[in-house]
Amino acid sequence: MILIIGGAYQGKTEYARSLGISDICDGASEGTDRIWKHSAVNNFQLLVKRQLEAGLDPLLEAERLLQKNPDILIISTEIGGGIVPIEKSERLWREAVGKVCCFLARNSSRVVRVICGIPTIIKETGDNN
Amino acid sequence: MLTVITGGSKCGKSSIAEDILSRFNGKKIYIATMEPYCKEAHAAIERHREMRLGKGFETVEKYTDIHELDLPDRCGVLLECACNLMANEMFSAGEKEPVRKIIKGIGKLSERASEVIIVTNSVGEDGIEYPKETMDYIKNMGILNCALSERADRVIEAVYGIPVMLKGSLWQ
Secondary structure (H helix, E strand, O other): OEEEEEOOOOOHHHHHHHOOOOOEEEOOOOOHHHHOOOOEEEOHHHHHHHHHHOOOOHHHHHHHHHHHOOOOEEEEEOOOOOOOOOOHHHHHHHHHHHHHHHHHHHHOOEEEEEEOOEEEEEEEOOOOO | OEEEEEOOOOOOHHHHHHHHHHOOOOOEEEEEOOOOOOHHHHHHHHHHHHHHOOOOEEEEEOOOOHHHOOOOOOOEEEEEOHHHHHHHHHHHOOOOOHHHHHHHHHHHHHHHOOEEEEEOOOOOOOOOOOOHHHHHHHHHHHHHHHHHHHHOOEEEEEEOOEEEEEEOOOOO
């Protein structure tokens, strides 16, 4: 698994395409079983939001995704910076994205952070653990 | 050795901080600054307590006035976190110069402790224009983080559990 993170509109998707990946589905709308069949999922943070709204545990869902599609490339916008939101659902979403992305980062062979279009590899392991 | 660890919400700041303190050879003290004022705070405190279990840390609760702490010489200290401390100083204690007070407090901790680890937070990253008191808080946190980082031997940004070094090296 490869994890690509960074703020909004920083060039994460362009970076994924530069790796030769064109089969990218959208976490904002794509069905779970279909995400299992794609090589990449974009807007992972919005997939987490949908899972919370559906009463699912995003961490369990991420574990399932990893089992079904271990080589997937995941693109997620970082939303954890800033002031803690007053709205409870916003707060829980922000925390869930943080927790799930910690899990994804731990299980990724490579984590790339894209800022201003510049990719920085912040984790790289030899194997695909 | 002074270490500053910053990052967003739930991005692994605490586990990196606890790893560093765990490797410290000597008395390990955890300064908890979060006031248990609501159910979510209780849950967060409980979660962090569980994370620290069995690591041999002595927990000291101190919500404001950290300069008053009387620490044993040459101990290791983890303060979690500067953002709660700042909020407590500003909004509970009504402190007029919270930045100066916290820097003085951390300076005092550093005189006694051999290892000081401060967990802070990147609170100024959402670009939202908040009411004045929140903007003052963001500004104070920015000034504090810069001042601490200037004094620090290492500054780490936690990115989903990955320590990204902004200053110094992880194991020095």
